Amino acid sequence: MVASLAEAAVDVLTTADPRDKTARSRAHAVRWRESVAAGDPMPVGTAAPPDHPARPDAPALLDPRDVPRRRPGSRQGRIALLHAIAHIELNAVDLHWDIIARFTGTPMPRGFYDDWVKAADEESKHFNLLADRLEAHDSHYGALPAHAGMWRAAEDTADDLEGRLAVVPMVLEARGLDVTPGMIDLFRAADDAETVAALEVIYAEEVGHVAYGSKWFHFLCGRHEHDPKDRFHALVQTYFHGALKPPFNEEKRAEAGLPPDFYWPLADR
Numbered sequence: 001m002v003a004s005l006a007e008a009a010v011d012v013l014t015t016a017d018p019r020d021k022t023a024r025s026r027a028h029a030v031r032w033r034e035s036v037a038a039g040d041p042m043p044v045g046t047a048a049p050p051d052h053p054a055r056p057d058a059p060a061l062l063d064p065r066d067v068p069r070r071r072p073g074s075r076q077g078r079i080a081l082l083h084a085i086a087h088i089e090l091n092a093v094d095l096h097w098d099i100i101a102r103f104t105g106t107p108m109p110r111g112f113y114d115d116w117v118k119a120a121d122e123e124s125k126h127f128n129l130l131a132d133r134l135e136a137h138d139s140h141y142g143a144l145p146a147h148a149g150m151w152r153a154a155e156d157t158a159d160d161l162e163g164r165l166a167v168v169p170m171v172l173e174a175r176g177l178d179v180t181p182g183m184i185d186l187f188r189a190a191d192d193a194e195t196v197a198a199l200e201v202i203y204a205e206e207v208g209h210v211a212y213g214s215k216w217f218h219f220l221c222g223r224h225e226h227d228p229k230d231r232f233h234a235l236v237q238t239y240f241h242g243a244l245k246p247p248f249n250e251e252k253r254a255e256a257g258l259p260p261d262f263y264w265p266l267a268d269r
């Protein structure tokens with residue numbers, strides 16, 4: 001049994017097996033929610049998160065340039081795409097628990113923890129949905145190589161909570177909103193209704209994760225009397241390597257509290 005939310009986070013981060021990681025993540029989320037509902041929230045506490053989350057032996061993690069490309073129209077291409085998204089979801093589980101454990105030195109309202117616990121729980125469900133779809137296609141998570149370097153954003157912003165919020169939910173997860181509709185179309189064209197249903201769950205819930213990022217970013221800007229747009233531009237230029245790629249999903253970004261003047265000035269035109 002873990003005594004605090006930060007210890008729960010470290011328990012997830014130090015678990016290597018993906019199904020075990022997501023099971024622990026979901027169980028800790030239930031305990032947090034139940035403690036809040038009972039009017040006696042688990043303490044946030046403190047615990048030292050690892051520099052890198054524990055990972056299984058497979059998949060092999062390769063430099064993105066060395067990950068083989070497959071034609072998206074083929075069955076093998078769709079399996080590779082599912083594998084790549086599953087890898088992103090597993091990383092997202094760890095990213096949300098990491099933000100919980102790493103920044104306990106910054107006093108935040110309880111709602112901050114409610115939001116990231118919910119996001120981590122949803123990412124755990126997303127990973128499981130995709131791992132199930134891979135298995136339905138006679139593959140599994142770990143069967144193909146995956147991108148190394150997904151933890152780069154976490155390392156770069158390990159000392160900067162505003163930077164973490166700017167880069168992870170407000171840039172990387174917002175990018176997910178841009179590209180997911182195209183993936184849904186691809187699986188719909190292949191008559192894979194179950195994968196379409198899984199991706200639609202993911203698409204709907206990811207709007208919330210971007211919104212949590214925007215909410216707490218604005219909260220911290222207000223605390224420090226920073227102009228949010230100027231601060232966002234400065235932090236993304238410091239911590240994010242490269243320009244943002246249009247086309248943007250302006251509607252879903254707006255729903256998540258991300259206005260066009262935040263991202264268009266950083267776009268690769």
Ligand SMILES: [Fe+2]
Nearest residue numbers: 089092123126
């Ligand atoms: Fe997700």
Ligand SMILES: [Fe+2]
Nearest residue numbers: 092173206209
């Ligand atoms: Fe997410």
